[in-house]
Amino acid sequence: MKYLLSTLLFLCSFGLTAQTGEISTDSLMAHVRFLAADDLKGREIGTPGNATAAAYILDRFKAYGLSEAGTEGYRQPFRFYSRFFMSTYNGVNLLAMVKGTRSADSVIVISAHYDHVGERDGKIYNGADDNASGVGALLELARYFQANPAPYSLLFAAFDAEEVGLRGANHFVDEPTVTLQHIILNINMDMIGRNDKEEVYICGTGYHPRLRAPLDSLAEAATIKISFGHESPSPTRADDWTHASDHGEFHKKGVPFLYFGVEDHPDYHQPTDDTERIMPEFYTAVSRFIQQSVLHLSRP
Ligand SMILES: [Zn+2]
DSSP states (O other), X not given: OHHXXXXXXXXXXXHHHHHHSOOOHHHHHHHHHHHTSGXXXXXXXXXXXXXXXXXXXXXXXXXXXXXXXXXXXXXXXXXXXXXXXXXXXXXXXXXXXXOOSSEEEEEEEEEEEXXXXXEEXXXXXXXXXXXXXXXXXXXXXXXXXXXXXXXXXXXXXXXXXXXXXXXXXXXXXXXXSSOXXXXXEEEEEOXXXXXXXXXXXXXXXXXXXXXXXXXXXXXXXXXXXXXXXXXXXXXXXXXXXXXXXXXHHHHHTTOOEEEEEOOXXXXXXXXXXOGGGSOHHHHHHXXXXXXXXXXXXXXX
C-alpha cells in the first residue's frame, strides 16, 4: 500500500512537471517528427496532410486547455485567389489564447506557419525546419504559458498558406479576432531547428529599437549565438527579411514584430529538410530563448 501510494505520488508529480515544466526537447522533437513525417506529404495548403497537421495542432491546444480564439472554435477558415498560382485556395488558421494576468487587453501574437510546399516530382518536401520546428516551439510555448500565464494576453497563431504568399497571416491582420490596436507585438518563428554555427537571428529591433535592450541582456547569457539584423533600417547583411515570413503582414499594419529564424541551409525548400537534420539541443535552446524573451517583453 505504501509502495502504491508513493508510486501514485510519483506519477502525480511527474504529470505536474510535464504540465507546468520547462520546454522539453522530447516534446519539441515529437511535434517535429509528427508534422514532418512522410504521411503528411509536405503539408501543402488544401491537402489531407495539411488537414492532419491542423487537427494535430488543434488537439494540442485543446489538451493544454487554451481558450478558443478563432471564428469557429480554434479555427479561422479563409478563402483566397492567388494570381501567381492561378488558383483558389481554402486555408485555416488555428488560434488559441492565454489570457493575461494583469493587462489582458494587451496581446502578444506568437506565430508559426504550419503549411509547407507538399510534393514535387514524386518527392515529399517534409519541411522539418520549415516550419515544423516553429510549430513545435509554438505548441511547447502554448503548454508552458497556459500553466504559467504572463501579465499580457498571449494569442498563439498557427498560420496556414505562408508558402503561397503569407496569406494566412494576411487574413488574420485583415480580420483579426482581437482588436488590432490591442496587438502590441508579433513574435514569429520560422526555421529555428538547426544552424551549423549555432546562431539564430532576431529581425525587427531595427524598426523598434526599444525592444533591443531586454534581448541584448538575454543574449549575453544564452548558450547559442543570438544575432540581430536582416532588416532594412540598419542592415547587417545584404538580404532583408522584413517580408520573408508572416511577421511581414503585421509590419505592414504597423504592429511591431520580432522574427526568429536561421539563415538558409542547403536543405531549405528541398526534399532533404528532414527531422534527422534538426539539431535537438540548438532547437531547444532557441525555443527557451524565445520563452525567456516573451517573459521579459510581457512585463507591463
Ligand atoms: Zn517558412
